[in-house]
Amino acid sequence: MSASPKQTDAELLGLLLAGDEDAFTALYRRRQGGVYRFALQMSGSEALAEDVVQEVFMVLMRDGRNFDPARGSVAAYLYGITRNHVLRAFERERNFVRFDGDEDESGEAPHEGLISREDLLGDLTRAETVEKLRQAVLALPTHYREVVVLCDLHEMSYLEAAAALGCAVGTVRSRLHRARAMLAEKMRAGARREAGEAAGAVGGDAGAAGEVDTGRAPLRAARCFA
Amino acid sequence: MNCQDFEQLIGDLARRRPLDAGARRGADSHEQECARCAARLADERALSAGLKALAATMKESEAPARVEGALLAAFRARAAEDGHSAAPAASAKAEELPSGVLPFVGAPNDRQWSWRKTLGTAATAAAAAAVALAVLVPKGTPTKATKTSPAVAAVTPQVETTPAPRGGESERDAQTAQAAERDSYEADPPGVIPQRVASAPRAGGRVQAVTASYSNGGSRGGRQARAYQDEPEVMTEFFPVAQGGGLASGEGGHVVRVELPRSALASFGLPVNVEQSGGRVKADVLLGEDGTARAIRFVR
Numbered sequence: 255m256s257a258s259p260k261q262t263d264a265e266l267l268g269l270l271l272a273g274d275e276d277a278f279t280a281l282y283r284r285r286q287g288g289v290y291r292f293a294l295q296m297s298g299s300e301a302l303a304e305d306v307v308q309e310v311f312m313v314l315m316r317d318g319r320n321f322d323p324a325r326g327s328v329a330a331y332l333y334g335i336t337r338n339h340v341l342r343a344f345e346r347e348r349n350f351v352r353f354d355g356d357e358d359e360s361g362e363a364p365h366e367g368l369i370s371r372e373d374l375l376g377d378l379t380r381a382e383t384v385e386k387l388r389q390a391v392l393a394l395p396t397h398y399r400e401v402v403v404l405c406d407l408h409e410m411s412y413l414e415a416a417a418a419l420g421c422a423v424g425t426v427r428s429r430l431h432r433a434r435a436m437l438a439e440k441m442r443a444g445a446r447r448e449a450g451e452a453a454g455a456v457g458g459d460a461g462a463a464g465e466v467d468t469g470r471a472p473l474r475a476a477r478c479f480a
Numbered sequence: 481m482n483c484q485d486f487e488q489l490i491g492d493l494a495r496r497r498p499l500d501a502g503a504r505r506g507a508d509s510h511e512q513e514c515a516r517c518a519a520r521l522a523d524e525r526a527l528s529a530g531l532k533a534l535a536a537t538m539k540e541s542e543a544p545a546r547v548e549g550a551l552l553a554a555f556r557a558r559a560a561e562d563g564h565s566a567a568p569a570a571s572a573k574a575e576e577l578p579s580g581v582l583p584f585v586g587a588p589n590d591r592q593w594s595w596r597k598t599l600g601t602a603a604t605a606a607a608a609a610a611v612a613l614a615v616l617v618p619k620g621t622p623t624k625a626t627k628t629s630p631a632v633a634a635v636t637p638q639v640e641t642t643p644a645p646r647g648g649e650s651e652r653d654a655q656t657a658q659a660a661e662r663d664s665y666e667a668d669p670p671g672v673i674p675q676r677v678a679s680a681p682r683a684g685g686r687v688q689a690v691t692a693s694y695s696n697g698g699s700r701g702g703r704q705a706r707a708y709q710d711e712p713e714v715m716t717e718f719f720p721v722a723q724g725g726g727l728a729s730g731e732g733g734h735v736v737r738v739e740l741p742r743s744a745l746a747s748f749g750l751p752v753n754v755e756q757s758g759g760r761v762k763a764d765v766l767l768g769e770d771g772t773a774r775a776i777r778f779v780r
Contacts, residue, residue: 270555273559275556275559278551278552278555279552283548286548287542289543290541291542295538304543304544308543308551311551315555383530387530387531387533391531391534406531407535407538427491431491438524438527441530
């Protein structure tokens with residue numbers, strides 16, 4: 255039996271474990287993109303993502319027999335391995351992404367150091383906003399970042415994400431809720447900063463501009479994502 | 481539905497996840513009545529749209545082709561090691577694969593002629609064989625002389641490699657690379673990753689050999705990794721492999737560590753210790769950016 259595009263991931267995994275190179279290639283080509291993007295979105299580093307893809311599939315060919323379909327899909331299994339390797343890479347390279355107070359759940363911008371300080375006085379184009387959002391995602395504490403990446407960027411269901419992360423569905427939901435609140439707050443804070451700087455530059459009344467109302471302005475800023 | 485109930489559903493509403501009909505009606509109704517919750521939902525929807533746009537910007541991001549090449553090499557080596565019949569499949573597809581992709585794995589009989597043909601030049605270098613013999617002598621024998629042998633350099637492919645330590649800055653660089661690699665492996669759990677590709681720095685088209693200590697299975701704990709630090713690896717120069725020999729100027733490359741049957745040494749005109757002919761030997765395969773094998777060196 256050889257691999258075909260119609261075969262499920264689990265079937266391909268079984269074949270590759272039996273030494274079928276076609277099955278390995280098919281499964282790799284089907285899943286490497288997701289694995290790579292997950293690692294990239296978690297780390298912001300293409301080099302790390304490349305290494306992680308390599309490590310994940312090495313683990314798959316060696317330990318693929320550990321896959322248990324009762325615990326989730328092959329994709330979830332791969333994401334789980336990916337996550338472990340990304341976290342391990344963070345441990346190894348603590349200076350790779352600066353995590354000042356990584357486990358701080360206060361939502362008080364624990365990773366401001368990662369957010370770009372570039373001048374935002376120009377018009378906010380969509381691309382710029384998306385880039386700021388990317389940085390905001392990267393600045394989330396790891397356990398919030400991973401749920402945002404899986405559920406929002408990879409559009410996984412809560413159940414799949416829970417299988418990949420090895421936690422309860424309720425945990426995924428609550429972390430995602432909190433993570434999104436943190437993201438929104440980061441974007442609002444950025445918008446407030448921009449508004450303050452813009453007002454300071456135009457009117458010279460920096461004192462007043464720094465006290466921009468916190469009512470509707472943040473909402474307007476957040477809507478510029480759309 | 482009150483504001484608290486609405487808040488519980490707001491993520492699903494913003495991300496347009498399926499909700500049961502009753503909850504959906506209640507949420508719609510509450511959104512009409514409560515301006516604050518309506519604004520909150522608008523924010524969440526904006527965030528979802530932003531995240532969707534972010535995902536779209538990375539939709540095409542994939543691992544470079546060289547990763548697939550390296551993994552296929554590892555897969556074949558592993559299949560050969562496990563006694564799987566991956567080789568026939570690989571042979572059948574030889575035309576589809578980039579030339580030069582690890583021709584040394586698979587059924588030896590199918591491949592032997594190719595090795596000999598490709599490496600005829602190397603085989604004729606008798607001096608290289610003599611030096612390689614020095615490389616393969618039992619542990620404990622001084623091996624320094626093998627590192628800079630001009631005879632081995634004579635069969636080095638056109639690839640501009642920066643061979644392992646040669647003194648000066650390159651020696652320090654190599655030592656740094658070795659240390660970095662070893663550090664990274666110390667964090668690995670036991671037995672993880674029998675082979676691994678090391679990214680080679682791209683500088684002026686030179687491929688810097690990144691060496692590391694590997695073990696195939698078994699424990700790879702910190703103790704073992706440290707033990708390797710006291711026992712530096714000794715390696716031959718790179719031998720060209722198949723038609724892929726040599727990296728183009730400016731091309732980057734990767735080195736992947738594999739294990740081969742010791743009999744593979746003979747294909748390169750290197751002597752094989754008869755007493756250990758059934759064993760395995762470590763080798764570094766130099767892969768080009770397209771994933772094809774360009775050169776190989778043996779490691780002890």
